[in-house]
Every structure is written in C-alpha cells, then in structure tokens.
Amino acid sequence: MLFRQLEYLVALSRERHFARAAQACHVSQPALSEAIRKFEEELDVPLVLRGRTYEGLTPEGERIVVWAQRILADRDALKSEAGALRTGLSGRLRIGSVPTASGSVALLTAPFCLAHPLVTVEVTADLRSDDVLRQLRDFELDAGVTYLRRGLGDRFRTVPLYEERYVLLTGEADAPAHRTAVTWAEASRLPLCLLTGAMQGRQVLDELFAEAGVLPSPRVETDSVAALFAHVRTGRWASVVPHTWLHVFGVPYGMRTLPLVEPSRTVPMGLVTSAREPGSVLARALAEIAGRTDVAAALEHLPEGPGPSPGAS
Missing domain, CATH: 3.40.190.10 (Periplasmic binding protein-like II)
Structure with missing residues (x-):
C-alpha cells in the first residue's frame, strides 16, 4: 500500500470523476485508474463501482476512503510536527x-x-x-x-x-426617522434581501423573526454577505447583516444601520x-x-x- 494510492482514492471520492481526480493528482487518468485497481487487488475488496462512467464507491470503498483520509491526515501531521521541531x-x-x-x-x-x-x-x-x-x-x-x-x-x-449580533442595513433615505433601533417585526415589512435558507446564518434570522411573531418574505436571496451590501446600495432593498461586517465595510456612504430589538439576542x-x-x-x-x-x-x-x-x- 502506497500513500499515492490513498491519495488517488480520496481524490476520486471527492471529485466523483476519474479525469478530474487524475487532474487534481497531476497524473494521467490511466495511471490513477490502474493504481486504484491494484489497491483493490491488495485489499481483495472492490472499491469503485465501474461502468461506462464513474458510478461511485462501493460500500467497502466508502469505508476504506475514511481510513485513507485519516492515514493521509496523520502523515501530514507527522511531517508538520517534524518540520516544526526542525525549523x-x-x-x-x-x-x-x-x-x-x-x-x-x-x-x-x-x-x-x-x-x-x-x-x-x-x-x-x-x-x-x-x-x-x-x-x-x-x-x-x-x-x-x-x-x-x-x-x-x-x-x-x-x-x-x-x-454575533444583527443590525438592519438600509439606504439612508429609507431608515426610520429619529430612531436608534428597529424591531424585527418592523424589519419584516421592508423589501428585504437576505441570505439563502440553506445557510445557518439565515436560519438564525428566521428564528429571531419567528420569535417576534413574523415571517420574512425576502425578494432577493444570496449566499454572500458582500452581495447583501451591494443590493442595499441600489436603494431598492434593506437587509439584516451581522455586526462583524461593519468592521470590514464600516457603514457605506448613503446607508444607515440600526440595531435590531424585540428580541435582542446574540449567537x-x-x-x-x-x-x-x-x-x-x-x-x-x-x-x-x-x-x-x-x-x-x-x-x-x-x-x-x-x-x-x-x-x-
């Protein structure tokens, strides 16, 4: 068993395609395929479901790839530890x-x-x-x-x-006048751009909106916080963003932020x-x-x- 065989199997599991796995490992596809075939012979178990195209790993292959990941991680940790002791x-x-x-x-x-x-x-x-x-x-x-x-x-x-705590980000002209905070219920009635529902950050927001007894209906969703700022800049949208991003962008010109309350909660x-x-x-x-x-x-x-x-x- 060679480390290279383990690397090939892990790459194939990750890429789910022989050609892409070979490219990631900087070898030809026949070389990668042959190395994995020899690995199967050494272990005497089938690792890959082979057809006209890659069809996945066998149940045995799924188990072996976990061991391969562990062995490679331990190898890398050993090399790093030795290097740290040396230089x-x-x-x-x-x-x-x-x-x-x-x-x-x-x-x-x-x-x-x-x-x-x-x-x-x-x-x-x-x-x-x-x-x-x-x-x-x-x-x-x-x-x-x-x-x-x-x-x-x-x-x-x-x-x-x-x-992590949250602020309402709006265009300055759309911010509630003479207010130092805004409620989650009030924010839910604005034209919102939010993170997508698959993101943990959005799920946290939905819990807070639900705690306020409302359900947001965003017109735009994205997986990027930077994209939230970009949409608010157009003047058409408001958003709820974590305060940490104000450390990166500050409060951009023409925008305003208001802390969100009722409830006030951090994560x-x-x-x-x-x-x-x-x-x-x-x-x-x-x-x-x-x-x-x-x-x-x-x-x-x-x-x-x-x-x-x-x-x-």
Whole structure:
C-alpha cells in the first residue's frame, strides 16, 4: 500500500470523476485508474463501482476512503510536527468559514502569519456550517470559524471568539426617522434581501423573526454577505447583516444601520478544530492564537468612513 494510492482514492471520492481526480493528482487518468485497481487487488475488496462512467464507491470503498483520509491526515501531521521541531512551523493552514464570520477571520490570520512566517494560509469563505464540520471530519480543513451550536459533541474542540449580533442595513433615505433601533417585526415589512435558507446564518434570522411573531418574505436571496451590501446600495432593498461586517465595510456612504430589538439576542461564534489526537500542529497553533486574541473587542472598532456610525440617528 502506497500513500499515492490513498491519495488517488480520496481524490476520486471527492471529485466523483476519474479525469478530474487524475487532474487534481497531476497524473494521467490511466495511471490513477490502474493504481486504484491494484489497491483493490491488495485489499481483495472492490472499491469503485465501474461502468461506462464513474458510478461511485462501493460500500467497502466508502469505508476504506475514511481510513485513507485519516492515514493521509496523520502523515501530514507527522511531517508538520517534524518540520516544526526542525525549523519552526511551515506548510499550509486551511481555514473554512461561514459567510457571516468570514470578515472576522483576518483577525486570526494576521497574528498567526506574524508568529509563523513560513506558513501559508488558505481561507475558504461562504461555507455552510454543516460543510465546515464535514470538511473538518474529512480532514479537508484544519480549522473552521462557525456557530458554536449545541451538539458539536466530543469530535471537535472550540475556542469562543465573539457574540454575533444583527443590525438592519438600509439606504439612508429609507431608515426610520429619529430612531436608534428597529424591531424585527418592523424589519419584516421592508423589501428585504437576505441570505439563502440553506445557510445557518439565515436560519438564525428566521428564528429571531419567528420569535417576534413574523415571517420574512425576502425578494432577493444570496449566499454572500458582500452581495447583501451591494443590493442595499441600489436603494431598492434593506437587509439584516451581522455586526462583524461593519468592521470590514464600516457603514457605506448613503446607508444607515440600526440595531435590531424585540428580541435582542446574540449567537456565539468560535474557532472549531478536530479533537482527534495528535491532530494538526497548524490547527493547534491557530487555536493558541485565537485563545489570546480579543476578537470581540477588535470587532467593535469600525473603519473610518463617510457614513454615520451604527445606530446613529
């Protein structure tokens, strides 16, 4: 059994196509297919359902690919650990984030890169919360920034970062006059642009609207918080956005933000890593940075700009 065979099987499981898997592994399709066939002979079990096209993995293949992911993750962790002992941390740190939290990730990557100059960082934003956890389980991510909801269980370690709260974002001409806050019920009657229903961030909003006894009917839905700002800029829409994104954009010119009340509730956000030992040395290093970084305080400092501050009348 060779690591290369394990890599090919994992790539095939991920890409669900022989040609794309071969391209991802930088080999020819016949070479990848033959290596997997020999792997099946070594294990004496069929791993791939073969027809005129790729038809998926066999039940045995689904089980073996989990072992392959674990073995490859342990190999990478061993190499990183050895490298850290020799020259300090190096390699590539992979972080995934839900859309509402992606604007806060830089508050972790900046001190991390300063402390570990030989490490490069890859950030995948706009993931669903379930996708963050799945990719952590499948060793496709080293860490995630997502909602610290109940039921994470013993498979993950968490570092609380901040409490997400929500503001109404409108065009300045459409903001309720002489108000310093707006209720969720009032917001529901505006022409809204919101995140899509599949996103955890939207599900949180729906719970808050429901708590106020209303059901929003957005005319536009998107999986991008930046797109929410873009739609509000047109003057046709209002939106509900997490306060963390004001740290990125401030309150853009011509817009206004108002805190949402009745109910007033926050949602805990944090760094999530696998609890599996020994685990990723890069993930441990990021968790250490997160533990001593006051992300919540940093998010309260908004960039200077022409727009009024959040909640200003």
